[in-house]
Amino acid sequence: MTHVDRYADLHAAHRWQVPERFNLFQACCARWAGEAGRVALYAEDADGRKAVHTYAGLFDAAVRLSAGLAALGVAAGERVAIVLPQRFETAVAYMAIARLGAVSTPLSVLFGPEALEYRLQDSGAVAAIVDGAALPALRELRARCPDLCHLIVVDESPAGTGETAWQALLAGSGAPPPADTRADDGAVLIYTSGTTGPPKGALIPQRAMFGNLTGFVASQNGFPRPGDVFWSPADWAWTGGLWDALLPTLYFGHPIVAWRGRFSPDTAFRLMAGYRVTNTFLFPTALKAMMKAWPRPREHFDLCLRAIMSAGEAVGDTVFEWCRDALGVTVNEMFGQTEINYIVGNSCEDWPARPGSMGRAYPGHRVAVIDDAGHPLPPGTPGEVAVNRCDRHGDPDPVFFLGYWNNPEATARKYSGGWCRTGDLAVQDEDGYLWYKGRADDVFKAAGYRIGPSEVENCLVGHPAVANAAVVPKPDPERGAVVKAFVVLAAGFAPGAELVAELQAHVRGRLAPYEYPKEIEFIDALPMTTTGKVQRRVLRRMEEERAGRR
Structure with missing residues (x-):
């Protein structure tokens, strides 16, 4: 574990550089497409099928899909649901929708029909891209979603009006020019569960990419470095899989492993060894299962891990020590939420982790523990973790969501003046480390x-x-x-x-x-x-x- 503490210098030096115009397709795909052979995805499924996809291939497929979506009438600002697991087509869908200036609405393939129906109705999604995993549920509920005009079907044959095969959609031509989106334009609508009422859709802007990057780079120990390969079992329909894995890896032009299958400790180690994975995001639950299955994994797998980020719950001393001793990697814990992601955590090469702590605010984010009235509390006093709209230099922090979809009242409740509340309680010590104390609500x-x-x-x-x-x-x-x-x-x-x-x-x-x-x-x-x-x-x-x- 490092004894270096560069935290104060990193925070003081950081200044946000957010352009007025910005688009995820250009940043995560188009700018890498001219480099022949640059790998974007290693794709593998549970049946043993494997494929390697380059950024040039990702670009070509995204342009063709955007042409197909435009031909169906999908316009800028409209929502397109993505109901797909980790696979090449999922990355293509995100890039194509961004290219159109439309809004991706990721929905997990684990959702049952009621969960899908509510989110499709609430978002007003005009199209959904789906494979066999969720196709029966989408067909059954489609009649109750009046805005849902089109199902784009991957790997299956279309059945009935309003269904189009993925390959047929990509066979067209005449893509419109890429959308010239503002950094403040909506990019992704992700639904998050709360204490009361139905889930709320958090509208995430294009600029959130910048807001996530300081934490991503820090928690992944200076990503990217030459040869870096990323993998995480986190579903790309969730903030953890999308903004903590897929999009930042593509932003830096590096490969990510897309595994379409169930998680198991054996599979995790096999994938990391086989694809020479250097960086990963693993939930504490996954790490616990891996620890129990393979107490001494490096005796059985040729691993080259150099960074592990973990989030979702506390890692705990036992898992922390196993990662350090058995994997040779100090875990960087991270804290964030859909609305304001990647805001607090550790970076073992830049500042020392304190066991049991959530970490410190990542560079560019001004984090405090506040009281009910929205006033920052002194060290040692419990309160609610909150992030200010502006950083220490007074510049706007780009990490913030735009608001809850069609729910201005809930959006207003999220803020106390310039502070955005997380709903999580903590104590902050004199050095800025946060110590988790539970939820302010019942989530x-x-x-x-x-x-x-x-x-x-x-x-x-x-x-x-x-x-x-x-x-x-x-x-x-x-x-x-x-x-x-x-x-x-x-x-x-x-x-x-x-x-x-x-x-x-x-x-x-x-x-x-x-x-x-x-x-x-x-x-x-x-x-x-x-x-x-x-x-x-x-x-x-x-x-x-x-x-x-x-």
Whole structure:
């Protein structure tokens, strides 16, 4: 672990250089396309199929897809859903949509029909690009999404009106000139779960690329260096996979590995050894599984890792030490969220990590712990982590989202004056290190996924057996937490293992697999406030006390 501390110098020297006009297609694709042989993606799937794609090939496919989308009538500012796993076509879709000046709306292939339907309706997506994994769900719900005029089908045959084969769409010509977007124009609409109500769409601007880069470079120990190759199992439909892996790697013109298949420790090590991966983003849950499966991995795999970033939950001392000793890499923990990503963390080559700390604000970001009124608090005083709209020099920080889609009230609540609230509580020490103290609301992380209890509770209440429900995290040594539901049964229903399985299947089939409650406890009544709100914190505290006794 380094003993060098260049933090103060890096912060003082950093100045944002954000051009007025900026576009992700130009920055992440077009500028590298003239270099013959420069590799953009190594693609592999679970059936053993492999392919190598260059930046020239990415550019060509993106131009042709943008021509096809334009021919369908997709215009600048309109939303196009991307419902694809890690694969070449996913990267092409992001680049083509950016080239048109349209807005990518990434949706996970893990989403069930209800989760997909809400996001497609709310975003008003006019087209969706989808492969076989989610195609049946899209076909079933399409009639309830009046704006969704086109399905672009990858690897499958179109069926019916409004469906177009990917290859047929790319066969056309006459692409419009690339959009001359402003840095402040919307680029990506990503949905994030909250405590109450349905998920909110965070509109991320083109300029957010710059806001992410200081943290990305720092947490990846000076990425890029000659020969750097990136891989992460993080889904490219999420902020972690898109803005922490795919887009910054393409921005720097380096290769990223696209693995279309399930995560396993064996696969992770095989991919990293086979593709000579130097840099990665791995959730703590993934690192724990890898540690248990391969305590001494370098005895079995020829690895060349030089940087690991981890986020989503605390890494913990045991995993931290295993990475350092067994992998030879000091983990750089990172903290951010969809709306303001990559804002706090570590960079072991530039400043020392303090075990248990979230790290410090990355260069260019002014971070403080604030009180309810929005005033910064002194060191040692707990409060809410917040980021100021301007850096220490008074220049606007480009990392900020533009607002929640069609929800100005929620956007306004996110801010206190110039401070954008994260909803996470922490204490800051004299040296600027942040120490996590929990959430200000009831959102929690389970196995690295952000869980908004409201969506799961609403789904449960949609089952005839459920009169009311509350969802909280149950502490778990492997995943950090698992989803637990407390359920009040409707009249005429009795608790039992069969009903538990039925309710779990009900949620799994409508939302996403990681959202279904791993445990359900039937309860006569939920703890409520005098105004009728469920007191999730009472149930959460009860689970923490039970875990302590165990």
